[in-house]
Amino acid sequence: MKLEEALEIVAQTDSGMLRAHNEDSIAQDASCGLVVLADGMGGYNAGEVASGIAVEVMMAEITRSLKNISPTSRDEETGEELPVALLARSMHKANASIYEAAQSHSQYTGMGTTIVSALFYDNRMVVGHVGDSRLYRLRGENLKLVTRDHSLLQEQIDCGMISVENARHSQNKNLVTRAVGIDADVLPEIHVHDVEVGDMYLLCSDGLNDMVEDDDIQSILYAMQGNLALAAEQLIQTANDNGGRDNISVILVKVRQAFSQPRSRLSMLLDWFKG
């Protein structure tokens, strides 16, 4: 099963009600099963530049590699599964590119971006993220937050200083503890998850989840799972109706069919020996 037939992807972004610029960047490549979302920060248009570089570098790096190599192979350098290694490497590369641009152009000094990205392969997906952009999963009726924000607020929740209910009242909401492009190196968080047919994934910038409650996100995704374009539009509209204080980006991925990687007889035989 080809990835582009198994996955339905819709991506939409909006600058919101208050901001003149849209500092978010989004991109998708259905044939590679790749989606990338970045929320940039920095003065003037530096935020747009940072998120733009992040998305461009990641898309180019991953699609180029996957043209020649099967996603079920192992990475030569690290021995990890190729998609895992690819995602990590492309995030490091995006970090280096942004950091370099920031060092060489004074107007971009200090720019950075969040990233959340998913690469689908062989009935699984690898998710990488830095910062407070999120990935949610709707399976059946249940909405689950798959990523954990790299934010001061999340750290406060983790160490028990503040309850999840109280967190909505926090004044520290938008302080991220990790970002891409700020330092010479970055620590992306990367995990592999199993994917089931019928799953729906939502990648979003904080402009969505700060304005729309998880319960409302759930009811929109559940009711509109048959019409992804409308679901994306509804999510953005709800965020704007609630004030739209930040840029809002959403990428929706619906798993229509299984997408196991076809294996050659030889590799199956090898697997059998290894097992």
Added chain:
Amino acid sequence: MTAKLILSLDGVLIEEYLLSKDRMTIGRRSDNDIVINNLAVSSLHAAVITIGHDSFMEDLGSTNGLAVNGVPTKKHFLQNNDTIEIGKYTLKYLNDHVSQTSAADFEKTMIMRAPSAPFKVYAEKAGDTGLFQQGTAVSSVDDALLAKAPPVKAPEPVPRPVSLAAIQILNGPNAGKELDLVKGLTTLGKPGVQVAVLTRRPQGFFITHVEGANYPSVNGDVLGGQPRQLQDHDLIELAGVKMEFYFKN
């Protein structure tokens, strides 16, 4: 800008304390930041921990405890105008941070990091960038550094439209049933098969076709792909089921 505590006894102001440190202690002993010399107060009674623009009240195992807004508590996330009672004394928490923030500062994502040379460069030049280094204990965040970051304001809930509306089913086995449209989104039909949604927005209520072969109609007009705003006493028909939409107030 900095939040403060105002100490008073029987409504008479005694002292004002700026929450200028990460951790301010309250107690009877003289080495506390806020000293209350009264026998009902333990030597080391409580502490206020401030991180960024948020402050927390914590009872440090005092004999007589403390109450916030009349509720006895061990730990409390302070909100503007909270009243803390320790014995007969009250401490009022004031944080006018929210009201001083302009709309433009809303929700701007920023990076935080602990003191380091690169930070200073960024902070001076970019203005709106601070960074908090991964792995640094939360409680040790340098207050001065945090203050450099521009203020961010927590979003306030936007008031929903006050108008209440409902739909009543007019035919079939469920005839007479009424459904209040209290949620932002009400689903008609079954997801994956046949769905239309009723959405509540600041400007009113809308019906939208989502999926399925049957498109809903309003007063006999069949909907296209676009949402349609509903008027009082509109007649909705979906897959043979007739419903009336009406406002309740």
